[in-house]
Amino acid sequence: xxxxxxxxxxxxxxxxxxxxxxxxxxxxxxxxxxxxxxxxxxxxxxxxxxxxxxxxxxxxxxxxxxxxxxxxxxxxxxxxxxxxxxxxxxxxxxxxxxxxxxxxxxxxxxxxxxxxxxxxxxxxxxxxxxxxxxxxxxxxxxxxxxxxxxxxxxxxxxxxxxxxxxxxxxxxxxxxxxxxxxxxxxxxxxxxxxxxxxxxxxxxxxxxxxxxxxxxxxxxxxxxxxxxxxxxxxxxxxxxxxxxxxxxxxxxxxxxxxxxxxxxx
Numbered sequence: 098x099x100x101x102x103x104x105x106x107x108x109x110x111x112x113x114x115x116x117x118x119x120x121x122x123x124x125x126x127x128x129x130x131x132x133x134x135x136x137x138x139x140x141x142x143x144x145x146x147x148x149x150x151x152x153x154x155x156x157x158x159x160x161x162x163x164x165x166x167x168x169x170x171x172x173x174x175x176x177x178x179x180x181x182x183x184x185x186x187x188x189x190x191x192x193x194x195x196x197x198x199x200x201x202x203x204x205x206x207x208x209x210x211x212x213x214x215x216x217x218x219x220x221x222x223x224x225x226x227x228x229x230x231x232x233x234x235x236x237x238x239x240x241x242x243x244x245x246x247x248x249x250x251x252x253x254x255x256x257x258x259x260x261x262x263x264x265x266x267x268x269x270x271x272x273x274x275x276x277x278x279x280x281x282x283x284x285x286x287x288x289x290x291x292x293x294x295x296x297x298x299x300x301x302x303x304x305x306x307x308x309x310x311x312x313x314x315x316x317x318x319x320x321x322x323x324x325x326x327x328x329x330x331x332x333x334x335x336x337x338x339x340x341x342x343x344x345x346x347x348x349x350x351x352x353x354x355x356x357x358x359x360x361x362x
Contacts, residue, residue: 113337114135116330116333116334117330118135118136118137119327119330120144120327120331120334121137121140121141121142122134122137122139122141122144123137123138123139123140123141123143124327125139126138126139128326128327144327144328144330144331145331145334147328147331148328148331148332148335149335152314152318152332154311154314154335156309157309157311157313157314158311158339160308160309160311161310161311161312161336163226164226164229164230164292164310165289165292165293166289167226167230168233168234168289168292169288169289172233172235172236172239172284172288173239173281173284173285173288175234175235176236176239176240176242176284177243177269177274177281179240180239180240180242180243180246180247181243181247181269181273183195183198183240183244184243184244184245184247184248185248185273186265195240195244198240198241199237199241201237202237202241206232210297210301213232214302217231217302222302223303223304224302224305224308225308226308229295229298229299230292232298233288233292236288238287239284239288242280242283243281243284246277246279246281249277250272250273250276250277254272254276255272255273258272282347285347286343286344289340289343290340290343290344293311293339293340294312294337294340295310295312296312296316299313300316311335314332314336315332315336
């Protein structure tokens, strides 16, 4: 079993390994030779230096960080506000509303892309950071994930807070959100990765280069360097390094926490 899982892991990691290897190869090395050369014979950082100096990658990095960070914050806020009443409050039509929200997961983004673009233009958000963030302010997946997490919080915590005179908003902020921290971190990771790697929507809504994110900047490398795959690989490594680091740091949160321990305390 471990051998099979190890083989699957190697297959999945091989494209990443090949990308990194190509990024460090010198111009004298043939990246398309057969049999393939897995490790560069003369490793060099020149590809990264050329990419960083030829295009404003620092601006692209700032744009992607700002957009992804704001997207995560706003998505967590709105999804948590929507998920809490759907999980803990009793009102007529609650299950119907939740079913409608979840059903939107099956709608491809390409179908709603044109109406979203028209709405973005009408709101004057084209060529702006908010225009990139706009479609990701909330997500059906996020509402579903947080609703399930809210439902797993013991009722004793909520009842104790009410007995102490805590308001509904206070229960949501001081009791519920800390109790579902692993789910919030999980949603934050998925939202950050989705926003960081999004190419199609920024390509549509952004025309001014000063608002380009890293995926658009990497796409510009193909024209700037006439398909020099070493430089494109170097730009790709720059773009994926932050999300790999983020995942490594926060992966321990992608587990189900023992919420029942809060009652014992």
